[in-house]
Amino acid sequence: MALEDWGIKPVVPISDEQFALWQGLIESRTGMTFTQTRRPFLEISLSTRMREITIEDYDAYYQFVVSGARGEREWVLLVDRLAVQETSFFRHASSYALVETHLKSLLAKPQMSSINLWSAGCSTGEEPYSLALLVEDLLETMQRQDVFYGITATDISLPTLAKAKLGVYNERKLHGVPEKMREHFFTQLVNQRDWQIDAHLKARVAFAQLNLMELDKAPFGDMDVIFCQNVLIYFRRFRKRDVVSHLAARLQVGGILVLGVGEVMDWQHPLLERVDYPDTLAYRRIK
């Protein structure tokens, strides 16, 4: 029996020209590349959305997206569909171990009064909240509650940021959070399934929309830690370098930039030196 007989419409095939047009638009606006391998994902994402708003043709949808205020609103939704939001608490433990070591050395200095961290490409919030949990725990164990800390958390996708701001996660998502931290910093909701991060911790995290392709407009600087993992995977090499150079300029001298292992290759920057820490890709600003 054909798909149509079940009431299921097959995906409309995207032509090579249409694919190139969409590829170009998405890459120039977000940095995300859609190679031939990811073509089926693009095709399914676009055609699912087109079906929802009863547009049948890729060219017509393209025209809709690139024109006027309605197109801009549509773009916000589409970006959310096209971006990979996969994330988890304390993802890639060695990166967090490195941040912990770095923060311990900062907090050992009695004159240290504030710490600033930035999660760039924060998805649904697990990453910036993990950083907050780490700092809270350290301040407590090192008895440095006199130190102020703030976490800036940015992402291109507004719907994703809205979820992050809620700070509500189910049992499965809290898997990577140590039991002690869960008890200390989360409250179980009445539905018994979800947990909410405590308000005082949430208040330390400032969420904002920011496209990494527009970092020159970002009003952030003097960061002690910048965390940017699993965001640049789909960026072309020259764009990755551009983004990480911009991020490097937002560090304090002594601050560290933590990237995903293998995400940036053969890259050097005059302000930075590579941090020698197992199973990580990180750089320290030296001047």
Ligand SMILES: C[S@@+](CC[C@H](N)C(=O)[O-])C[C@H]1O[C@@H](n2cnc3c(N)ncnc32)[C@H](O)[C@@H]1O
């Ligand atoms: C796979 S998630 C990674 C989340 C988190 N950093 C982690 O490692 O678990 C990638 C995130 O990058 C965001 N992203 C993709 N392109 C972006 C861009 N140009 N500017 C800012 N964020 C972007 C996506 O919306 C998504 O939330």
